[in-house]
Structure formats: structure tokens, C-alpha cells
Amino acid sequence: MRGFVLAGGRLIDPVAGIDGPHDLQIRDGRIRAVGRPGALDSVADSTRIALDGCWIMPGLIDVHVHLRDPGFPQKETIASGLRAAVAGGFTAVAAMANTEPVNDCPEISRYMLARAAEVKDGARLVPVGAVSRGLAGREPVNYEAMVLAGARLFSDDGIPVDDTALLTRAFSEVNSLGFAVSLHEEDRSLSGSGAANAGATAIVLGVPGVPAQSEVARVRRDLELALKTGAAAHIAHVSTVGAVQLVRGAKEAGARVTCEVTPHHLALEEAALLRCGTNAKMSPPLRDRETVIALRKAVADGTIDMIATDHAPHDPSSKQMAALGGFFSPDCRPELPLAAPLAAAFCRAANGVIGLETAVGVVLQTLVNSGVVNPMRMVELLAVNPAHLLRLEAATLRVGCAANVTVIDPEARWVVEPQRMVSKSRNTPFAGMELQGRVMMTIVAGEVSFDGRHRSAAQ
Ligand SMILES: [Zn+2]
Numbered sequence: 001m002r003g004f005v006l007a008g009g010r011l012i013d014p015v016a017g018i019d020g021p022h023d024l025q026i027r028d029g030r031i032r033a034v035g036r037p038g039a040l041d042s043v044a045d046s047t048r049i050a051l052d053g054c055w056i057m058p059g060l061i062d063v064h065v066h067l068r069d070p071g072f073p074q075k076e077t078i079a080s081g082l083r084a085a086v087a088g089g090f091t092a093v094a095a096m097a098n099t100e101p102v103n104d105c106p107e108i109s110r111y112m113l114a115r116a117a118e119v120k121d122g123a124r125l126v127p128v129g130a131v132s133r134g135l136a137g138r139e140p141v142n143y144e145a146m147v148l149a150g151a152r153l154f155s156d157d158g159i160p161v162d163d164t165a166l167l168t169r170a171f172s173e174v175n176s177l178g179f180a181v182s183l184h185e186e187d188r189s190l191s192g193s194g195a196a197n198a199g200a201t202a203i204v205l206g207v208p209g210v211p212a213q214s215e216v217a218r219v220r221r222d223l224e225l226a227l228k229t230g231a232a233a234h235i236a237h238v239s240t241v242g243a244v245q246l247v248r249g250a251k252e253a254g255a256r257v258t259c260e261v262t263p264h265h266l267a268l269e270e271a272a273l274l275r276c277g278t279n280a281k282m283s284p285p286l287r288d289r290e291t292v293i294a295l296r297k298a299v300a301d302g303t304i305d306m307i308a309t310d311h312a313p314h315d316p317s318s319k320q321m322a323a324l325g326g327f328f329s330p331d332c333r334p335e336l337p338l339a340a341p342l343a344a345a346f347c348r349a350a351n352g353v354i355g356l357e358t359a360v361g362v363v364l365q366t367l368v369n370s371g372v373v374n375p376m377r378m379v380e381l382l383a384v385n386p387a388h389l390l391r392l393e394a395a396t397l398r399v400g401c402a403a404n405v406t407v408i409d410p411e412a413r414w415v416v417e418p419q420r421m422v423s424k425s426r427n428t429p430f431a432g433m434e435l436q437g438r439v440m441m442t443i444v445a446g447e448v449s450f451d452g453r454h455r456s457a458a459q
Contacts, residue, residue, distance in 0.1 A: 003027030059091025071100025082122025206337025277328025312352020
């Protein structure tokens, strides 16, 4: 098979300690050579792909996506989700267990992997096993059987694990298998039917709020448990100053804890709900400006280990679009606070936003272009640390490694157009936003799975 040479780009590989101009030869699924610019021009049987001005990095990995398959094909399928992933620069994604049926037994994990294997030009799927049977929070699953079927992380995400005894057992068993538990942190006695951060926006909308304490209380319990058991705990989508402080303290105390933040919690404040309606409604909710600033700081200082999209596709009816009428569209501003039936519809609307195809642009704009982190740190956040959490091979482009590669143009400007997305769903709070930084090419196991070099800026 002919190979190819990625030429003229800036190679950014924190594991190899490289940040500079290098060419890369790929053949038979692996990195065959890394050389100074032009050094690989005479390699035989290789197509040269000019990538001047682009950044070449290890394939991005998302530890938190919802692919809705099995169960909700109108929202997403494994095929559409894995193609959306490569369009967003991700070469592997961890698919959460809250499907229907729930991924709590080897048959479902095997179904997911079999569907994924049929997808041409998609990302690798890593199954996330449930912590409890049916996500009901009562009985543990057979973690060992799940690992043998391919699960590499465990989570009841979408729902917190309320039962401390069950979580203790899960921590211990999953840890002995060498994997981590990812935790959706919410005390539902405090969050109740809350539909926005407990603060100004909830009051303006006239909907109940979710206090920061709902997350903080549960993070406190789980970090104590992680410290006591020595288990690897991963805090999903942190959204509060308190949770970040607790993670920082637990790390100092020696806990084996990691945590993730979403691009939307880094980029948007709660007031986005007034512009985007339920397309900015998620759990945990968007918070206030001080929190956004604190989260960015925690990314910069290393307290937050990785960025995960929490890609959560929903169809318009799940988002109560018809019930809310034309409210929150650019030409129709709702009267606030919402009348009681509209507030009820707002609260009923499903939580979550899609994120795979906007993550790179949002992260570049929010963190890199603004100088919060440098490109090397960005690759740690989006590839190196996620690979470690999922216990995958290291995310690096050293000679001999699997050729999972993401190429981005940090200068490309584009406008987010939901109708052009590869995902089946359109529920994004970034619609209409101009972003700087775009995925140009995604290579999975040596195959070009996405090539965006020739699309127009409008696409
Ligand atoms: Zn969650």
C-alpha cells in the first residue's frame, strides 16, 4: 500500500517533547518516519500532502460522548456519531452507557463495537460500562465481564451514583481491573427540577435553579472515598469553583483523581440560555462569569486534566422546541419571566448539547488564541490525558506508533452552521458563532477518515 507524507506542518507532540516544523511519514497504519522539513521528500511510494501553516498532533480523544445507539436513532447513531467525531478531529471517543438498553452487559458493548467496526471513515469507539445495572443505582454490573467485552471506563453518567456502598464496591472492583470510574456529580435533593444555574438567569427566566452546592457536596463525598480506597476516580464535567478547589486539594493529598471540563463550560456563561433557550440547557448547567474564569485558570494550572465534549445529541421535540414556539430564535425574544406552561416546558426539555464538531474551534478560541494555554498543553488536554484515562496506548506520533493524527489550521475562520453538521442533531449553543481554528484532516489507524482541506469557509 502507498503511504503518505504530511509535509510543511508544525508537529506538536508533548509525549515526544516535540513542538516545531517536522514532516511525518505514515504507512500501513503506523508512523514510519519523522524528519526535518523536506527530509522525507524523496521517500519512495509516498504521496506528499502539503500542510503548510497547519498543526499536526496526536489524534484527539474524547472521554465523554453520548452516541444514543442502541435506543435513540433519531438523535444519533454509532455511524453518525463516529463520523461527527472525525469531522471534529477526534480519532477515538468513549461512548457513555445511558443507551436503551443500558450498556451494563457484554452483549451491548459487543453490539456497539460491532456497529463501530462497520463504520467506514469513523473514529474508534471505546465503550463505557455502566456502574449500576440499568443505571438504577442499586446493583453493580459484572465489571470484569464488561472489561473483557471492551469497556475501558465505567460511569452512570447522566445520573449520579447516590448509594455510597455501591460506589465503594465499584471503586474497588474497577480499580483492581486497572480502570477508572467517571462520576456525574449531582445531589438530586439539591438540584431537583432545576433548569439553570441558581442565579440571575434562573430568576430572569422564571425557572428553578441548580445550586453549585449540588455538585460540590457530591464531589466532596467521592474524593474522600477515592482517597480512602486508593481507587482512580474521574470527575466528569466540573462546573463549579468548589469542585475545582476540592480536586486540587485531593490531588495534593495524593488521591488518584482526574477531572474534565467541557468546551461550553469554558466558553459560555449562564446568560447564553437567554439567547439559545434549551439549546444551552445542560446538566450541570452553565454558570456565572467568575466560574468561567476560575475554570479556565484551573485548566491552565493543571487542576483540570482534560477537555471532554459531553456530546449529547437531542432531537427538537426532546428539547421542547414546539412547546416553546419561536421563543429564543433571533427574531423573537420571549417575554420573561416565562409564563408557567412555558417554564414547565423549559424544565422538561432534555439536558445536553452537541459538541464534537465545535470543540477544536471553541478550545482554540477560548484557551489558545487568548493565551490561557499553549498548543502543547492543548494537546495534553485533548489527547494525552484522555488516552491515559482510558488506558489506551500513549497519544504520541513517535516512529512505530499507530498513526492516529489530527491536523488543524489554527488560522482558519469559520461560522458554526448546525445544518451542515455531520451529527444527526442540531442542539448547539454555538450556532452562528465565528470561530478561529478548524480541523483540516483526521487520520485513524493510518487512513484519512476526514479531509476538510477543500471545503469552503462557509461549510
Ligand atoms: Zn453528566
